[in-house]
Every structure is written in structure tokens, then in C-alpha cells.
Amino acid sequence: MSEKVSYYENSKEIEKKIWDLLSNAVKDRSSEFRTPVFICGNDKDLDGRVVVLRKADQKKNFIQYHSDIRSSKIEKIKKNSNCSIIFYSKEEKIQIRIKSECEVNYKNDITKESWEKTGHISRKCYLVANGPGTKSEKPTSGLDNKFDNFNFTKEESEAGYKNFCVIKCKIKSIEWLYLAAKGHRRALIDLNGYKKFTWLVP
Numbered sequence: 617m618s619e620k621v622s623y624y625e626n627s628k629e630i631e632k633k634i635w636d637l638l639s640n641a642v643k644d645r646s647s648e649f650r651t652p653v654f655i656c657g658n659d660k661d662l663d664g665r666v667v668v669l670r671k672a673d674q675k676k677n678f679i680q681y682h683s684d685i686r687s688s689k690i691e692k693i694k695k696n697s698n699c700s701i702i703f704y705s706k707e708e709k710i711q712i713r714i715k716s717e718c719e720v721n722y723k724n725d726i727t728k729e730s731w732e733k734t735g736h737i738s739r740k741c742y743l744v745a746n747g748p749g750t751k752s753e754k755p756t757s758g759l760d761n762k763f764d765n766f767n768f769t770k771e772e773s774e775a776g777y778k779n780f781c782v783i784k785c786k787i788k789s790i791e792w793l794y795l796a797a798k799g800h801r802r803a804l805i806d807l808n809g810y811k812k813f814t815w816l817v818p
């Protein structure tokens with residue numbers, strides 16, 4: 617029975633489960649938690665998009681993903697660093713909603729470390745001549761043929777570094793929702809200042 621899980625009504629186990637899911641998603645390409653929706657903007661223009669979770673650090677309390685510095689979300693984050701990240705796993709029946717304060721890292725030690733770990737095939741996304749969202753007169757990947765056909769060396773992929781950035785999301789709160797036949801369970805972990813765990817009506 618799903619409600620027999622250790623994290624059904626135990627705050628410590630819930631926290632452990634959250635970080636297990638996040639850490640695992642960074643390594644496991646098939647994890648449902650690997651591709652959350654990241655939402656940012658302002659009161660007149662809010663927008664969400666799928667991203668790939670690249671780092672989850674429980675001790676320092678942040679998560680990270682990679683992006684193109686020319687994406688329009690970068691200006692949005694710089695103007696309003698309060699962002700939201702939503703995860704859901706159908707298999708686990710768990711939704712996690714993170715509120716965070718985000719920071720755009722560009723050409724610094726954080727981006728260097730992440731760029732080195734990015735395989736040269738994955739670097740392809742950062743080799744588009746014009747930034748994401750640029751209008752085009754014809755359907756396009758935005759890439760030269762040689763990049764489309766993976767016909768490029770690791771050295772050539774270095775050109776993508778000038779477009780690469782890392783969004784670091786410092787976690788302010790985590791909302792947990794677990795769906796169970798016996799009764800759903802919902803909780804809020806507030807990480808502003810000292811940690812506070814509160815049960816909520818689902």
C-alpha cells in the first residue's frame with residue numbers, strides 16, 4: 617500500500633525523500649524529476665518552460681540548471697530573481713513546488729565547472745548563431761549543418777561557452793504533495809532563516 621511509505625507522515629523522511637529525488641534526477645536521465653518546469657517573470661508577464669536539473673546540493677540548499685545567456689528569461693531573472701520550479705512524478709505520486717531566488721552565472725568558476733562537465737554533443741545547444749527565440753524566415757534549428765550533423769570536434773564546441781550560463785536557484789521554500797488513496801498529504805518546508813515544517817490541507 618502506498619501509504620505505508622516511510623515519508624507518509626514523517627517530516628524527516630519527507631525531507632530525505634525530496635533530496636533523494638532531486639539528487640537522483642541529476643544522474644538518472646529517465647527520472648521524472650529530471651525535467652521540472654521553471655517559472656519566472658513579473659506580475660504582467662509570467663512564463664514557464666521545461667529545463668534539465670543539473671545539480672542539487674542539500675547542504676548548501678540550491679539547485680541548478682544550464683541555459684543560453686541570450687534567452688529572454690535571463691533578463692527576466694535579473695529584473696526579478698524570485699522564481700518557481702515545479703516537479704511531478706506520476707510514478708511516485710509526488711509533486712514538489714520550489715520557491716527560489718535565482719542568480720545568473722556567466723563566465724565564472726561555476727560556469728567553468730559546469731561547462732567542463734558538459735559533453736561536446738550536449739554543447740550543440742549553445743552553438744546556435746542567434747539566440748533562442750530569434751525570429752526566422754524559415755523553419756530552422758538555428759545551427760550550421762555541421763553542428764546539426766554532429767560533425768564537430770570538442771575544440772569547435774568551445775565556441776559555445778560564450779553563450780553558456782548556469783542558473784543557480786537558492787531555495788526559499790519547498791512545498792510537498794503526496795497523493796495517496798488513504799488521504800493525500802501536503803506540507804511546507806520554509807527555509808527562510810531557520811527551517812520550519814508545517815502540515816497543510818492538501
Ligand SMILES: Cc1cc2nc3c(=O)[nH]c(=O)nc-3n(C[C@H](O)[C@H](O)[C@H](O)COP(=O)(O)O)c2cc1C
Pocket residue numbers: 651663665666667668669681682683684687688689748749
Ligand atoms: C526536455 C526539455 C529540456 C529542456 N532543457 C532546457 C534547459 O536545461 N535549459 C533551458 O534554458 N532550456 C531548456 N529547454 C528549452 C526550454 O523549455 C525553452 O524552450 C527555451 O529555454 C526557450 O524559452 P525561454 O527563453 O523562454 O526559456 C528544454 C526543453 C525540453 C522540452
